Amino acid sequence: GAVVSQHPSRVICKSGTSVKIECRSLDFQATTMFWYRQFPKQSLMLMATSNEGSKATYEQGVEKDKFLINHASLTLSTLTVTSAHPEDSSFYICSAVQGRDTQYFGPGTRLTVL
Amino acid sequence: KQEVTQIPAALSVPEGENLVLNCSFTDSAIYNLQWFRQDPGKGLTSLLLIQSSQREQTSGRLNASLDKSSGRSTLYIAASQPGDSATYLCAVFNTGGFKTIFGAGTRLFVKA
Numbered sequence: 229g230a231v232v233s234q235h236p237s238r239v240i241c242k243s244g245t246s247v248k249i250e251c252r253s254l255d256f257q258a259t260t261m262f263w264y265r266q267f268p269k270q271s272l273m274l275m276a277t278s279n280e281g282s283k284a285t286y287e288q289g290v291e292k293d294k295f296l297i298n299h300a301s302l303t304l305s306t307l308t309v310t311s312a313h314p315e316d317s318s319f320y321i322c323s324a325v326q327g328r329d330t331q332y333f334g335p336g337t338r339l340t341v342l
Numbered sequence: 343k344q345e346v347t348q349i350p351a352a353l354s355v356p357e358g359e360n361l362v363l364n365c366s367f368t369d370s371a372i373y374n375l376q377w378f379r380q381d382p383g384k385g386l387t388s389l390l391l392i393q394s395s396q397r398e399q400t401s402g403r404l405n406a407s408l409d410k411s412s413g414r415s416t417l418y419i420a421a422s423q424p425g426d427s428a429t430y431l432c433a434v435f436n437t438g439g440f441k442t443i444f445g446a447g448t449r450l451f452v453k454a
Binding site: 264270271272273274277319320322323325328329330331332333334335336339 | 373374376378381383384386387391393431433435440441442443444445446447
């Protein structure tokens with residue numbers, strides 16, 4: 229099946245720094261990718277929809293200036309958490325859409341902000 | 343607005359028991375419904391994907407059904423094993439808004 233990778237898998241950073249997370253579709257082109265976050269013992273919440281060549285669409289309550297999304301190519305979307313704070317510590321997962329309606333999920337990135 | 347509900351929130355069963363996890367959704371305009379497994383601190387493992395035109399999918403001891411008109415899906419696990427212990431998530435991929443909504447999950451514990 230199709231594979232979606234994320235890098236890094238785990239990152240620890242100091243408060244106030246920025247962290248970039250990459251999501252790649254390895255064997256297919258994805259015009260649409262999604263970014264989710266998951267707090268401990270909670271389900272996944274959609275943060276934003278990333279479309280290649282255009283601005284991301286953010287869900288209500290998600291700060292677009294804090295969570296910068298760039299879908300630079302058909303196989304790469306990046307999420308940058310700017311000026312990270314401890315409350316941004318979470319599990320971030322991306323997914324990529326193949327074709328019309330089939331999604332493949334990445335393995336996730338665990339962010340810890342000290 | 344699509345809402346996805348999973349019942350029960352938690353379940354503890356003895357090894358060998360057959361069990362059913364339930365998922366309901368409010369908007370039937372979906373591309374597909376997917377069941378995932380998530381182990382503590384880990385990412386998602388896709389178990390079964392049911393397209394909107396399908397009624398069920400099977401993989402090994404797992405069987406998932408979909409009744410789009412009533413907004414329900416079930417995940418049936420036969421002969422449960424301790425290794426099945428995990429959180430099971432149901433997710434629907436909406437046609438409206440082109441987004442996926444996850445349920446809160448069912449935490450399953452299978453006792454040896």
